[in-house]
Amino acid sequence: xxxxxxxxxxSKDHEWVNVDGEIASIGITDYAQHSLGDVVYVDMPRxxxxxxxxxxFGSVESVKAVSEIFTPVAGEVVEVNDGLNDTPEKxxxxxxxxxxxxxxxxxxxLEVDAMLSGEEYEEYLSANA
Amino acid sequence: MSADNxxxxxxxxxxRALGGKMVDFGGWDMPVQYTxxxxxxxxxxxxxxxxxxxxHMGEIWVEGEDAIPFVNRLTTNDVTNLVDGQAHYSxxxxxxxxxxxxxxxxxxxQDKLLLVVNAxxxxxxxxxxxxxxxxxxxxxTNASSDYCQIAIQGPEAVGILKxxxxxNLDEIEYYHFxxxxxxxxxxxxxxxxYTGEDGFEIYADAESAEQLWNKLLDAGKAVGILPCGLxxxxxxxxxxxxSLYGHELSDDITPFEANLGWITKLKKGxxxxxxxxxxxxxxxxxxxxxxxxxxxxxxxRDGYDVYxxxxxxxxxxxxxxxxxxxxxxxxxxxxxxxxxxxxxxxIDVRGKHLSxxxxxxxxxxxxx
Numbered sequence: 001x002x003x004x005x006x007x008x009x010x011s012k013d014h015e016w017v018n019v020d021g022e023i024a025s026i027g028i029t030d031y032a033q034h035s036l037g038d039v040v041y042v043d044m045p046r047x048x049x050x051x052x053x054x055x056x057f058g059s060v061e062s063v064k065a066v067s068e069i070f071t072p073v074a075g076e077v078v079e080v081n082d083g084l085n086d087t088p089e090k091x092x093x094x095x096x097x098x099x100x101x102x103x104x105x106x107x108x109x110l111e112v113d114a115m116l117s118g119e120e121y122e123e124y125l126s127a128n129a
Numbered sequence: 130m131s132a133d134n135x136x137x138x139x140x141x142x143x144x145r146a147l148g149g150k151m152v153d154f155g156g157w158d159m160p161v162q163y164t165x166x167x168x169x170x171x172x173x174x175x176x177x178x179x180x181x182x183x184x185h186m187g188e189i190w191v192e193g194e195d196a197i198p199f200v201n202r203l204t205t206n207d208v209t210n211l212v213d214g215q216a217h218y219s220x221x222x223x224x225x226x227x228x229x230x231x232x233x234x235x236x237x238x239q240d241k242l243l244l245v246v247n248a249x250x251x252x253x254x255x256x257x258x259x260x261x262x263x264x265x266x267x268x269x270t271n272a273s274s275d276y277c278q279i280a281i282q283g284p285e286a287v288g289i290l291k292x293x294x295x296x297n298l299d300e301i302e303y304y305h306f307x308x309x310x311x312x313x314x315x316x317x318x319x320x321x322x323y324t325g326e327d328g329f330e331i332y333a334d335a336e337s338a339e340q341l342w343n344k345l346l347d348a349g350k351a352v353g354i355l356p357c358g359l360x361x362x363x364x365x366x367x368x369x370x371x372s373l374y375g376h377e378l379s380d381d382i383t384p385f386e387a388n389l390g391w392i393t394k395l396k397k398g399x400x401x402x403x404x405x406x407x408x409x410x411x412x413x414x415x416x417x418x419x420x421x422x423x424x425x426x427x428x429x430r431d432g433y434d435v436y437x438x439x440x441x442x443x444x445x446x447x448x449x450x451x452x453x454x455x456x457x458x459x460x461x462x463x464x465x466x467x468x469x470x471x472x473x474x475x476i477d478v479r480g481k482h483l484s485x486x487x488x489x490x491x492x493x494x495x496x497x
Contacts, residue, residue, distance in 0.1 A: 037150075037161075037360070038168045040450045041428055041457075059479070061428050063167045063450050064360050066479075085426075092166075 002031040010121035011072040025100045036062040039091040042084045049077045073111040075104035138184035139338035155249035157185045162358035170361035171452040178283035179357040187251030188276050189244040193267025207397040211236040222402030227380040247374045277338035282328030289349040312344045325369030370490035376446045419468035420490035423457040427483040429476045436475040
């Protein structure tokens with residue numbers, strides 16, 4: 001079964017967010033990295049880019065496939081995890097830690113409340129995956 | 130996700146037991162990768178050994194005194210050049226010179242040939258082949274479900290297989306085969322493969338599949354053999370620039386366009402499609418498959434468009450990261466004037482035109 005930390009919020013597209021004040025770190029879940037297989041490349045936005053809710057802000061590529069990553073919450077990119085350019089395999093080995101993709105200053109922090117809790121995400125996975 | 134309606138090889142349970150991630154591959158329930166992942170499996174095959182279940186491939190026997198002339202009339206390579214115990218790569222072509230399928234032709238003796246065809250095209254091929262049978266003296270048998278086929282590939286493949294057979298493997302040259310016992314199981318032992326490595330493809334009765342598979346994994350454990358899924362099979366063949374039916378080959382693509390002139394023997398006499406191929410050869414090639422590598426970050430995928438100076442000139446037939454070469458490579462259909470080494474091209478990667486250049490193929494060639 002997938003690793004699903006309880007302190008994060010989840011989207012049905014298999015992104016997670018970790019909220020610290022008005023800043024949300026965004027990454028992809030253990031389930032998502034496992035589905036993709038060996039990640040070899042990530043394509044990310046620039047600091048300052050603005051995204052609406054559920055917009056594609058980048059992509060993550062495994063040997064086999066490419067998958068877009070969406071913003072679960074709207075906002076402006078304030079930090080990009082450039083380290084993933086050199087070590088994209090961290091998306092596989094540490095999806096909730098070193099492999100965060102971007103930090104976003106949320107336009108509306110209430111959007112997080114609409115996201116799934118760990119428990120809800122686990123239920124969603126068992127029903128849909 | 131239901132696998133109930135999918136065809137299964139005799140190794141289906143073994144794949145699941147090994148943690149294989151099963152996918153629908155052309156109607157077959159097949160492992161795309163196991164727990165090591167595609168990169169680990171690819172590297173194991175290049176540096177040690179990889180084990181592949183290719184039991185989904187089709188096997189068709191052609192037996193009788195007219196076997197050779199019949200197969201020679203349907204395929205591009207010259208079957209009369211084969212000796213007993215030899216195989217060659219060939220293509221079934223249609224009247225337009227397009228490729229119905231690519232295949233291996235094995236000669237057991239002058240009255241007995243084995244055709245090994247792609248899984249997804251086995252039914253189509255069977256229909257095509259039987260529809261061309263006239264009153265000639267031979268029989269056709271679709272034995273696809275009777276056989277398992279297991280490929281052991283990589284620099285350690287010979288050494289591993291030696292521990293399970295008394296057959297002198299060193300005497301089997303590349304693209305030759307013999308019959309013999311592997312762990313006591315009567316098998317066809319063929320020095321062929323789809324990875325660019327030395328190795329063997331072993332055909333045996335379907336009931337013996339699990340025994341052979343498990344024994345080969347056990348025998349190779351000490352040197353680090355890994356079971357390999359379809360994803361690694363694809364990246365390995367792509368690094369070696371081998372064609373994949375449905376990508377570099379199709380009913381609308383000629384062998385010449387796919388750089389398979391070397392298996393197209395127009396001088397051997399008439400065969401299905403030879404007139405069309407002769408005409409196309411005289412007119413000259415318009416497009417062909419060329420290898421490319423990305424020269425800036427980004428990965429070309431199957432179907433992406435190729436541009437030169439903002440004009441679409443072709444498309445990617447197969448594109449992927451190359452795990453051993455650590456480059457992003459691909460094969461593309463290009464007009465012949467743009468298919469030469471060094472040609473700079475752009476690949477439309479989801480709206481971004483990223484730079485690539487045409488390079489010689491194969492991308493990877495093993496040290497002999």
